Amino acid sequence: MSRSTSPKTPETPAVENAYAHQIRLFLGAVCFFAGAAIMVVEISAFRLLAPYFGNTIYTSTALIGVILVAFSVGGYLGGRLADRKPALDLIGWLLAAAAVLTLFIPALHMVFSLGLSAYGVITGPLLISLVLFACPGVLLGAVSPASVRFYSLTQKDTHVGMAAGTISMLGSLGSFVGTFVSGFYLLANFGVRGIFVGAGAVLLLLAVASFILAKKAGGPQVQVLIAGLIAGVVGGTSERPPLIGLIHERESFYHHISVYDEGEAPHRRRTLALDSTQEGGMNPDTGELILPYQEYWKLALLREPAEVSSALFIGAGAFGMPENVSRDFPKAAVDVVEIDPQVIEVGRKYFKLDEYPRVNAHADDARRFLRQAGGQKWDLIFGDAYNGRHAIPSHLATREFFQLVADHLEPKGVYVMNIIAAVNGPKADLTAGMVATLRQVFPSVEAFGVGYRKDEPQNVILMCSRENVRALMTDRYVTPGSWQEKLIRTLVPAGTVPRSQVVFSDDHNPVDAIIARGLLE
Template identity: 55%
Template sequence: MSKPSSKKPGVESSSAAVVSPSASPSDARVTHWLLAVICFLSGASVMVIEISANRLLAPHFGNSIYTWTALIGVVLIALSGGAWLGGVLADKFGRVDLLATLLTGAAVLTMLIPVLSTWFSPGLSTRGLIAGPVFISLFLFALPAILLGAVSPASVRFYSMVNQDRQVGHAAGVISMLGSLGSFVGTFLSGFFLLSAFGVKSIFIGTGVLLLLLALIAFWMARKPAKQQAGHVGAIIAAGLVGYFVEAPVSAEVVHQETSFYHQITVKEPKNYPGARVLELDNTTEGGMRIADGGLILDYQNFWRLALLNENLKLERALFIGAGAFGMPEEVSRVVQGSHVDVVEIDPAVINVGRKFFKLDEHPNVHAHASDARRYLRQSEGNYDLIFGDAYSGRQHVPAHLVTQEFFAEVKSKLSPNGVFLMNLISATQGEKSELLSYILGTLRRVFPHVEVFAVGNGGDVQNIILLGSNQSWKPWLEDKYYLPSSREFRMVSRRLLERQLPAEAGPLTDDKNPADAIVARQLLH
């Protein structure tokens, strides 16, 4: 009498041919190596998608702490769900072609991310600073992250089946290690190379191609005929073609657009500024000028001229932190004959755009440097008569390390005896939205003995605010001197805020304790 089989129906026929416990040692090694490659590269793909995703979302949702938090949180929860799903599916089906199906789905969705973002990001960007990034992250990245998160637990199952489940712990350790190493490589590859060498769309399409190759490896391991692979491959190719060739509609105002390592850079000639050209970084207008003569079009940019009120200050050397559209440094070069003007801008692509579209090459005395402001200050030689801080990395978001007590001390050390530090800040002057001004005012006053504040706009709502820090009192030029009411000088001086109009000081902000990002986030929410 034959002994009844104890094997579960459906598992024997599907797994024996692929991850058979009786496989030869050489076949087992090949299976292990291929599973290792799949796990390593799928882990790298997750991080490439996640890091590149921020550059995709920033033009619509800003490069804020909320965008990063929503993106990272959604990907993490999706990977957690994928880990559970992968284990369940591996136990249920026990076939290596499960990996091929997971990778095919991830490849298709990854290739469609750019075009889906083009269609849906503009509408979701109106849903708020938190809801918008969360919804778009769920819509674009949750499903591909779930599928990629399922690869590792499924691979653990197949890795251990080759050894008749005798080394499950070893299999889990190896697969987990390789997935983490892949994530490490994907992180460094994205941050140090891909985003500076390729467009965001190309990165997503390339990641989809990589996942297609991994799916083909899994199909080969499963010994599936070409006919059964054709549907998966066709779906991936179709998604790739759609993702690559479908473009977002471009406004007639756009003169130039590119994605750099730091920003989406857009040059516009907007209808609301006839005859002018503006520079946008992500979703924020950074500056502009009149095309004909390079004249400034944004009111706050004229406040560099506060430095000219001081008769004792000879403006021979100036430094601008943040290029904007190069309008202010170019005007200094025109107005103050023979002056030397340095501009430090972290994004080299912004400097190139300045040369092509904002007359930078027409001003030989304006010298642009691609560097971080603090690094540049430490390495620069000589002192400046004017330093103007106007660096931003998103909507109302001044980089946190450029508002600390230590940074202001570095600025002060680079000023000439009569030199002045001016800073453009976006904040309210009173109420809940004045928290940023309160902290930076308190920080600046711990470094400079004399600080003045000018509100560029009207009222106490969020607006451009100019802070002035100096080693000497500016009251002789702000209170004692007479200016014609029709003059530019009068308009600037009349915007000066008195102490009773300012919020109570807070802080200081330091390199050790600096809640500037959270303060800006709260300001945007109010």
């Protein structure tokens, strides 16, 4: 009794050769689109998870790691299945199952993300990645080795190397196209939910085509289409309940942007959230600041003369601080460098930016902006750039970057930086490393703890200057209850500022590892 070694084909040699050619073309297309789909899903997944888990290195690491492992498992299973069932409809079932699961991802995200976000910024992304993407990743990973097997069978296993090379090449090209299409087109023009539905629909059509080519009449196609339709409706219509106070929401290349209002005039609070983190806010009726750390730009006023003629803010937040500077010093030239142009547009529409013509917003990376600034200098530079609450852009936390900042400060200028860390205790490694790095560039670095418990993460403000800035606070009288007294009383005593031998540089920058260690503690 002989065993079939190729997908079932017509018996006439000419027809058989034509049919085999069709199969090879189809398998090439399948691997191309499967490779594209996995990259579309992976890149879009960052935007799907960011509102709950943050746009951090932990989210991207968990997501990429889970998909790579799933792809590896799928590769093994695909080869095994193709050996045990050398029939073309196997590709159809793999694609159909992957399509249905991909279509369900938005709905599953709504069910599980909120609950799993309670597990923190490290464990949470890992768990949600397993729930949402492990199974689709395994199924799509199985498509390539199965396709190699069937491609080779159409040539009676005489060109196995060519079959493997062709399938691998087309899968890689598909991944390349999926990456570029996602990053440069899809995320800018479509909602994340719609992207997942579109990717699932493409896989579903390929599955149906596979059954047709395998000459499986009627049944599988109907079953797959019905399952896909149900999954598409559920996934495409899944939306989280309206959030209280939400007045604006949109996706950008960098963030999930939300604007919230609470309270009633004249005591309203309007806040800007990027992904899962509150980035700033103001009273929209008066322009007053509502977050305590935002007041610390005024540290620049402790020196003489007590004025700001020029200021640069790295990270826009809700534009509250630069607008405050412009309101208090109408002649001051105030620049804001913000990497996300959509945040600037939100600032114009919801945070009064257009009412302050002296505040100039630049859509750029802060380091590149400073390199291109030539000889321009500022009295105050305020660093407040974050990718989520726990992620500092690593290239903005190195000795080389701080030297670039120092080169663009006036001789009596100050650099003020906001970080989220503990002032002392086991969670203060980030503060210690930042202070050690800044002292490589600035002779005087002082720390302010904005929170109550100094051993817990909070806003830590670092004030840096070429002059002795501590003397501005310890050798002067300030009126009790004044803004000066409120800021100065949070000054960390000199002997309690944490110390570290680690200096962050472009070559060696363990910022992410330090933050992760602090979170685990």
